[in-house]
Amino acid sequence: MQTINRRGALGLGLAGTAAIVGVAAAAPAAASPANNTSLVGTWALGVKFPDGTVNPTLISFDSAGSVVETNALTRSTGLGAWQHGSGIQFSCLWWEQFFDADNALQSHIRVEHHITLERGRDRYHGSGKGDVYDLNWNLVNTIATTFTAKRLN
Numbered sequence: 001m002q003t004i005n006r007r008g009a010l011g012l013g014l015a016g017t018a019a020i021v022g023v024a025a026a027a028p029a030a031a032s033p034a035n036n037t038s039l040v041g042t043w044a045l046g047v048k049f050p051d052g053t054v055n056p057t058l059i060s061f062d063s064a065g066s067v068v069e070t071n072a073l074t075r076s077t078g079l080g081a082w083q084h085g086s087g088i089q090f091s092c093l094w095w096e097q098f099f100d101a102d103n104a105l106q107s108h109i110r111v112e113h114h115i116t117l118e119r120g121r122d123r124y125h126g127s128g129k130g131d132v133y134d135l136n137w138n139l140v141n142t143i144a145t146t147f148t149a150k151r152l153n
Contacts, residue, residue: 038063039082039090039115039124043149045069047128050144059149067092069111075099078111088117090124098132107140108133113147122151 039061047055059069061082069078080094091114098107113128125148132141 038084039092039117042152043124044152045147045149047145047147058152061092067094069094069096071096074109075103078109080111090115090117105135107135108137124149 040063042058042060045057045059047057049055055071055073057069057071057073059067059078061067065081065083067078067080067082069080071078074096076097076099078094078096080092082090082092084090091112093110093112096109096111097105098109100106110131110133111128112131113126115124115126117124125146127144127146129145130143131139132143134140
């Protein structure tokens with residue numbers, strides 16, 4: 001099981017190499033949809049890689065602390081957990097798998113994000129990383145990213 005460090009979770013960022021498998025575990029977030037400092041809901045997320053490309057994804061946070069992310073780049077769904085740090089700070093961690101154009105599994109990716117909720121609570125930004133593992137679970141790359149998101153509901 002993976003846990004989220006309250007002071008840090010980073011982010012995903014894998015342009016041509018990425019994937020994640022499994023589910024990350026963390027303490028459930030103490031937030032509800034009625035709390036406008038909460039991440040609960042669905043967001044349009046843009047992950048920016050070091051080369052400047054942006055990967056548009058969707059990410060959803062539920063009130064129990066689970067996170068689900070869809071990703072066209074990796075051709076998979078990320079599964080994991082999120083938690084409230086303090087104030088407008090949050091962290092999340094998820095795993096996903098990376099498939100090539102022939103739907104062959106290429107790697108696993110562990111994604112961490114540090115999130116800051118913005119004024120108005122309908123946007124957030126932050127930084128993160130993606131740790132890329134080969135099919136034998138050897139760490140082969142770490143990619144730093146930044147991101148922005150807009151609340152969809």
